[in-house]
Amino acid sequence: MSSRFFETLAPQYIHDLPVYQPGKPIEEVERELGIESAIKIASNENPMGPSPRAVKAAKKAIESAHWYPDGGAFRLRSALADRLEIELDEVIVGAGSNEIIHMIVQALCRPGVDEVLTHRYAFISYRLAAMAHNVPFVQAEVTDQLACDADALIASMSSRTKVVFLANPNNPTGAYVNTRDFERIVDALPEQALLVVDEAYHEYATYAHELGEVEYPQSQAVRSRDMPRIFTLRTFSKIYGLSGLRVGYGIGDRRVVDLINRVRRPFNVSSVAQVAALAALDDQEHVSRSRQAARSSIAALRDCAGSLGLKSYPSLGNFVLFDVGRDAVATHEELLREGVIVRPMAAWGLPTCLRISVGTAEQTERAIRTLGDVLGSSTGGLAGKDAT
Ligand SMILES: Cc1ncc(COP(=O)(O)O)c(C=O)c1O
Structure with a gap:
């Protein structure tokens, strides 16, 4: 050959x-x-492991592994919707939030035309997802502390920007965008663009917020104020200790969720992952x-x-x-x-x-x-x- x-x-x-x-x-x-x-201590996992409840549920679920999982992840999505006080059709699950990042680019961006925007030193999957779908990738400059510079990000937005990825906090820098800058970014969003707020470390960040140390923005509360162009990603890989099972979720307007759902592979989240995540959610x-x-x-x-x-x-x-x-x-x-x-x-x-x-x-x-x-x-x- x-x-x-x-x-x-x-x-x-x-x-x-x-x-x-x-x-x-x-x-x-x-x-x-x-x-x-x-x-x-290299991949931001939870060294305490998963909740014992998740382990028990996963072991039991293995016994039924000859069945395909619930393709719509009904119980897990319902539990998430209840916790977040939103509707079932505002939640989508993926094999880790990584899969949803790829689905967003695939579903929303026209190859070679629309742009994915983020900032330098942002989570690497945004670049890989854009490249995998032949979507132009733009990175705004950062502050000297390697944090998102809201002004630079806003200045990089254009009529070609389709998806803005903002990891809050960001991996690998650990930097976060505060409430004021977040609102400025939301206000500046071009009308055709979706802001994807990647909150893989949400539970850690809200702790610092609760202790009054930082002003960590509540992205979903902002969406509920008539801002359907905000989409939030979270995961069971970090604090919930389930990286190995691959399960994450996205929350957004049901019309956005519906579009992303169209490129979701059948049975993308395994039955074991679904029940383990459900049990993990219960162990706050x-x-x-x-x-x-x-x-x-x-x-x-x-x-x-x-x-x-x-x-x-x-x-x-x-x-x-x-x-x-x-x-x-x-x-x-x-x-x-x-x-x-x-x-x-x-x-x-x-x-x-x-x-x-x-x-x-x-x-x-x-x-x-x-x-x-x-x-x-x-x-x-x-x-x-x-x-x-
Ligand atoms: C900012 C950020 N987003 C998303 C992910 C992906 O996590 P997963 O696909 O395991 O849900 C990670 C993992 O390191 C991350 O750091």
């Missing part, structure tokens, strides 16, 4: 599409490096414990950055972005050899940054100790250097 066949098999934009590089699983790192007891104590634990871990990670003289960014999520001031891939590899798996951010365009997710208290402590050892040994000790 000539190589030309493969070179022209897919459209050029698919050839250009980078393959998403997930963090390595623990078992693979241990096998490759011949080490034991590695810890993974687990959510409370998880967010308190995450808060302590974030504080410890940021203190560590301070004492090592490293820049770190404030985070409303369950992770902290560190600037290690040198090639972060190399630092990541050194940490790997010590059994600590974190995420280098080169693919995001941040070559000196590492993202460290919250761990259990022991995992966070070990990460901090190891980071100190690794950076201390290679620099002759960073403590005392000016924090930038």
Whole structure:
């Protein structure tokens, strides 16, 4: 077979599409490096795991795995609608919110014509979804703290903008858009555009809001004030501890939901995922414990950055972005050899940054100790250097 066949098999934009590089699983790192007891704090998962209620429900659901799932996810969507005080047809579920991101671009954007807009250092899936559907992708500049600059985002909106993705808070920076800027962005939205507010870390962010530390916008409350062009994404992968089951949801005007639903694959969310998510939703104590634990871990990670003289960014999520001031891939590899798996951010365009997710208290402590050892040994000790 000539190589030309493969070179022209897919459209050029698919050839250009980078393959998403997930963090390595623990078992693979241990096998490759011949080490034991590695810890993974690389993918913003909940180190406390899922609620025991979700585990019990999932085990039971396996017994009926010979049946296709409920294709309309009726019970899960009803439970979400009840909790959020909205109608059933205002909720859509996906195999993780990632799937819904792709569905939004596929359903709403005309390839080569409409634009997807976000800002630099935004969650990487927006770019991948735009590229996968040959949709032009525009990134607004950010502030010097790598946060969304509302003015720059607004200035980048045009008559071609179809979808604006705003992760609030954003991964990997942890930065958030406050109520005032959020309302400005909503007011400036071009009439043909949908604002997708990605609230994967909503439960963590609302905690800081409840404590009066931040003004975190309530995107769905704004939508209910006659703003049908706001669509919110949430997930069971983060605080609910169900990343491995792949379930997320979107909330919006029923006419928007209906359009996105048209490109949804049949039975996209498994029966096990549906019942586990339903049970997880019922265990809000687990959510409370998880967010308190995450808060302590974030504080410890940021203190560590301070004492090592490293820049770190404030985070409303369950992770902290560190600037290690040198090639972060190399630092990541050194940490790997010590059994600590974190995420280098080169693919995001941040070559000196590492993202460290919250761990259990022991995992966070070990990460901090190891980071100190690794950076201390290679620099002759960073403590005392000016924090930038
Ligand atoms: C901002 C943001 N949105 C969406 C997702 C996707 O989550 P999932 O597809 O697991 O629901 C993530 C995962 O890291 C994220 O950080």
